[in-house]
Amino acid sequence: MTRLMQTAVEHFPIAGSFTISRGSKTTASVVTCHISEGVFAGMAECVPYARYGENIDSVLTEIETIRPRIEAGIDREELRQMMKAGAARNAVDCALWDLEAKTTGNRAFTLAGLAEPAPLTTAYTISLGEPEAMAAQTEQYAHRALLKVKVGTADDATRIRAVRAAAPNSAIILDANEGWTEANLAYHFEVCAESGVALIEQPLPAGHDALLSSIRRPVPVCADESVHKTEDLPKLAGLYDAVNIKLDKTGGLTEALRMRDAARALNLKIMVGCMVGTSLGMAPAVLLAQGADFVDLDGPLLLARDREPGLRYEDSLVFPPLPALWG
Structure with missing residues (x-):
C-alpha cells in the first residue's frame, strides 16, 4: 500500500x-x-x-x-x-x-520486544541563573524526588550549595553543558561530592573527554554532547560512568535501543534525556527509559502548553503514552 x-x-x-x-x-x-x-x-x-x-x-x-x-x-x-x-x-x-x-x-513496546512499560520517576529541570534565583526556583520543586540543575559557569560552587540547601531531600543531577574547564573541574567535583550530587552531566566540552582519565571522579560523570550513537561508546568507557541517550541525538528509537544495550554491555549506567519538546517527543523515550538509572523526560512540564492528548504527569512520575498519543 x-x-x-x-x-x-x-x-x-x-x-x-x-x-x-x-x-x-x-x-x-x-x-x-x-x-x-x-x-x-x-x-x-x-x-x-x-x-x-x-x-x-x-x-x-x-x-x-x-x-x-x-x-x-x-x-x-x-x-x-x-x-x-x-x-x-x-x-x-x-x-x-x-x-x-x-x-x-x-503496541510499540510489543513490537520492540519490551515488557509493558510502567510509570517512571523523571527529573525536573532548574534553569541556570544567579544562585538566589536558582534557590528560589528550586524551593518550588523541592518536593520532587529528582531535580536536574543547569550550571556551567566559571564558579558554580555557590549555585550548587544554594540549590542543595533549597532541596535537601531531592536527588540532584548537575548538568554543566560543557561549561567547565580543566582549571575548575577538580574544584567543582569536590563541591558536588560535598553537596551529595548524584550525577554530573557533560562537565567538559566534547572532545576534551580524555581529561577525565587523569582526575579523581568522586561523583559519577555522564556523557551527553560527547555521545550520539552506538559507535561513540567504546572510546568513552573508562572516562564516563554513564551516558545520556536522547532520541534527537541517536536519530530515533531504533538506534537508541541498540545504544542502550551496548552501553550496558560496557557497564555504563543509562540516563534517558530529552530536548525541550512536547509529549509526542517524549512518548517513545518513555519506552527506552524503562529500567534506566536516571530519567529526564520533563520537556512538556517546561512548556506553557502541551499538545493534546499528552503524557500524564503526577508530581515526579511520568506515565506511559496512551495509543491516542503515540505507539
Missing part, C-alpha cells in the same frame, strides 16, 4: 524561559513527521538543535531528501543506514514505529 508523508513545523511557548550555559530560549520549535498508509497514520516529532548544526530548515530538507524511499515503504533498519543520526531521522523513525503499531494493532 502506498505511503504518504507530510511534515510540519510547530511552536510551543516555554513557561518563562529555559536557560543553560549556552543561552536562553522562550519557545520550543519542533518538526513533526506524519506518515500515512491507507486509513492508518503514524506521527512523531523532533527538536532541531543548533549545537549539532541543526535548524528547522536543515531538518526539513533532510526529511524531504528521503521522501521517495519513505513513500516507497522503507523500513526502520534501512532508514537507520541511509540517514545520519540526528533530529531528522528521529522524526521519521518514531513515525514509522507509530505507523507499524497502528497498522498491526500492536
Whole structure:
C-alpha cells in the first residue's frame, strides 16, 4: 500500500524561559513527521538543535531528501543506514514505529520486544541563573524526588550549595553543558561530592573527554554532547560512568535501543534525556527509559502548553503514552 508523508513545523511557548550555559530560549520549535498508509497514520516529532548544526530548515530538507524511499515503504533498519543520526531521522523513525503499531494493532513496546512499560520517576529541570534565583526556583520543586540543575559557569560552587540547601531531600543531577574547564573541574567535583550530587552531566566540552582519565571522579560523570550513537561508546568507557541517550541525538528509537544495550554491555549506567519538546517527543523515550538509572523526560512540564492528548504527569512520575498519543 502506498505511503504518504507530510511534515510540519510547530511552536510551543516555554513557561518563562529555559536557560543553560549556552543561552536562553522562550519557545520550543519542533518538526513533526506524519506518515500515512491507507486509513492508518503514524506521527512523531523532533527538536532541531543548533549545537549539532541543526535548524528547522536543515531538518526539513533532510526529511524531504528521503521522501521517495519513505513513500516507497522503507523500513526502520534501512532508514537507520541511509540517514545520519540526528533530529531528522528521529522524526521519521518514531513515525514509522507509530505507523507499524497502528497498522498491526500492536503496541510499540510489543513490537520492540519490551515488557509493558510502567510509570517512571523523571527529573525536573532548574534553569541556570544567579544562585538566589536558582534557590528560589528550586524551593518550588523541592518536593520532587529528582531535580536536574543547569550550571556551567566559571564558579558554580555557590549555585550548587544554594540549590542543595533549597532541596535537601531531592536527588540532584548537575548538568554543566560543557561549561567547565580543566582549571575548575577538580574544584567543582569536590563541591558536588560535598553537596551529595548524584550525577554530573557533560562537565567538559566534547572532545576534551580524555581529561577525565587523569582526575579523581568522586561523583559519577555522564556523557551527553560527547555521545550520539552506538559507535561513540567504546572510546568513552573508562572516562564516563554513564551516558545520556536522547532520541534527537541517536536519530530515533531504533538506534537508541541498540545504544542502550551496548552501553550496558560496557557497564555504563543509562540516563534517558530529552530536548525541550512536547509529549509526542517524549512518548517513545518513555519506552527506552524503562529500567534506566536516571530519567529526564520533563520537556512538556517546561512548556506553557502541551499538545493534546499528552503524557500524564503526577508530581515526579511520568506515565506511559496512551495509543491516542503515540505507539
